[in-house]
Amino acid sequence: MSSTTIEAGTTSLLRFATAGSVDDGKSTLVGRLLHDSKAVLADQLEAVEHASRSRGAAAPDLALLTDGLRAEREQGITIDVAYRYFATPRRRFVLADTPGHVQYTRNMVTGASTAELAVVLVDARNGVVEQTRRHAAVAALLRVPHVVLAVNKMDLVDYAEPVFAAIAEEFGRYASSLGVPDVTAIPVSALAGDNVVEPSAHMDWYGGPTVLEHLETVPVVADPSGEPARFPVQYVIRPQTAEHPDYRGYAGQIASGVLRVGEQVTVLPSGRTSTVTAIDALGQAVDVAWAPQSVTVRLADDLDVSRGDLIAPAAAAPAPTQDVEATVCHVADRPLRPGDRVLLKHTTRTVKAIVKAVPSRLALDDLSQHADPGELAANDIGRVVLRTAEPLALDAYADSRRTGSFLLIDPADGTTLTAGMAGTSFGGRLGAP
Structure with missing residues (x-):
C-alpha cells in the first residue's frame, strides 16, 4: 500500500471542531450548516422553532440546534462540547462544537484533540481578537492539520471585501508564526446563510469554496x-x-x-x-x-x-522511558503541582507517576513562557516533567497524536486532571523554551 489521500466523491470521514469568541455566531454557523445541508430531522427543527417562539424570536434560532444544555440556552452561550454527526453524499462528518469562553479552553482541547480540521470564527466587526489567537494557538498545539478562518457577520459590514481581506491577512500571519500548515479564509454570514452551504449572492468578489464545499473536499489522510x-x-x-x-x-x-x-x-x-x-x-x-x-x-x-x-x-519501536517531558492542558479545577502523585494513562496502559516539575506556563495570548509558575490551574497550558513507576513506550506527539498523548488521573477518585502531549516540539513558536 502506498500513502494516499481521499479526494472528493468518496464517503470518507472528516472530524472537525469549531471555535470562536463569545457572540461571534459559532452556534448559528453550525446550526446553519446542519439546517442547509438537510442534516436536521423534522422533530429537531420543530423543537428549535418552539424554543425560538418562547424566547420571542420571529424566526427559528438555528444556534439552538447545538446549544442543547438548558444552561446554554438560558445564557445564550456554549458551555460543553457538543458532538454532532451528519453526512452528505460526498463525505461523513463528526463535528465537535466547542465553547468560546476563555474559562472553557479545556473543552476546546477536548474537542480538537482528534480533529483533522478546525473552524475558527471571527466577527467581521471585531477582527482578530485575543480569543481568536488563543484558539489558533490551541489548534497549532494539537497539530490540527487544516484551519478554516470563517469571517462571520459580513452582512453587518456591508459585505465589504477590504474588511475580509484585512482580517484574513492578519490571521494568516499569526497562524504562520504558529506553524499552522494550511489556512483557508471564507467570508460568511451564518444568520443569512451566505457562503455556508450555498454561495453568496452578496459577495461576488469571493471566488473560493463555501464552508461545506471546503469540508467536503479538504484532503483527509486515509492510508496510515x-x-x-x-x-x-x-x-x-x-x-x-x-x-x-x-x-x-x-x-x-x-x-x-x-x-x-x-x-x-x-x-x-x-x-x-x-x-x-x-x-x-x-x-x-x-x-x-x-x-x-x-x-x-x-x-x-x-x-x-x-x-x-x-x-x-x-x-x-519507540524506546521505553520512565522520564516524560510534555506539554499539557490542565482540565481539573484543583491545581497540578510538583510532588503530586497521579496515574498516567497511555493507550491501554495505566501506571503510577509523580509530577517532578512544572517548568513553565504558556500564555496563549502572546505565546510567552512564564517560567516556574509553581502550579497549573484549570485551562492552563504548560510544561511538566514526570517520573513514572514503570517504563512507557511513548511517541512524540508531533509524530503520532494517538500514541504521543496521555492523561493524568487522580488516583483517589479517578478524576481526569490533565491532557498531555509528549515531546518538546510543536511547530512555530509553541513549546519553545
Whole structure:
C-alpha cells in the first residue's frame, strides 16, 4: 500500500471542531450548516422553532440546534462540547462544537484533540481578537492539520471585501508564526446563510469554496501506512477450546500504521521480539491490517504479553522511558503541582507517576513562557516533567497524536486532571523554551 489521500466523491470521514469568541455566531454557523445541508430531522427543527417562539424570536434560532444544555440556552452561550454527526453524499462528518469562553479552553482541547480540521470564527466587526489567537494557538498545539478562518457577520459590514481581506491577512500571519500548515479564509454570514452551504449572492468578489464545499473536499489522510505500526494490547484471548487448545491472541485496535503476517515485532516495554504468525479481523484470517481496525494478533513465541503492552515493528519501536517531558492542558479545577502523585494513562496502559516539575506556563495570548509558575490551574497550558513507576513506550506527539498523548488521573477518585502531549516540539513558536 502506498500513502494516499481521499479526494472528493468518496464517503470518507472528516472530524472537525469549531471555535470562536463569545457572540461571534459559532452556534448559528453550525446550526446553519446542519439546517442547509438537510442534516436536521423534522422533530429537531420543530423543537428549535418552539424554543425560538418562547424566547420571542420571529424566526427559528438555528444556534439552538447545538446549544442543547438548558444552561446554554438560558445564557445564550456554549458551555460543553457538543458532538454532532451528519453526512452528505460526498463525505461523513463528526463535528465537535466547542465553547468560546476563555474559562472553557479545556473543552476546546477536548474537542480538537482528534480533529483533522478546525473552524475558527471571527466577527467581521471585531477582527482578530485575543480569543481568536488563543484558539489558533490551541489548534497549532494539537497539530490540527487544516484551519478554516470563517469571517462571520459580513452582512453587518456591508459585505465589504477590504474588511475580509484585512482580517484574513492578519490571521494568516499569526497562524504562520504558529506553524499552522494550511489556512483557508471564507467570508460568511451564518444568520443569512451566505457562503455556508450555498454561495453568496452578496459577495461576488469571493471566488473560493463555501464552508461545506471546503469540508467536503479538504484532503483527509486515509492510508496510515506511512506511520510506524502501533498496536496497544487491550485483551488477551485464551478460548481454551478442544479445537484450539493452544490459542493465544492479543486483541486491540491498531493505533497507527500497518501490521503484516510474517513481520518481526517487539513487545514493549519488555523489549522481547517475535514474529506475527496470524491476524484475525472480524473472525477471518487476514495477511494485512491497518489503523483503526480492531484485530487479534498471534505471535510465534509464547511471550508474557498483557493489557497495556505495545506491539510495534522491531525496526521502528519507540524506546521505553520512565522520564516524560510534555506539554499539557490542565482540565481539573484543583491545581497540578510538583510532588503530586497521579496515574498516567497511555493507550491501554495505566501506571503510577509523580509530577517532578512544572517548568513553565504558556500564555496563549502572546505565546510567552512564564517560567516556574509553581502550579497549573484549570485551562492552563504548560510544561511538566514526570517520573513514572514503570517504563512507557511513548511517541512524540508531533509524530503520532494517538500514541504521543496521555492523561493524568487522580488516583483517589479517578478524576481526569490533565491532557498531555509528549515531546518538546510543536511547530512555530509553541513549546519553545
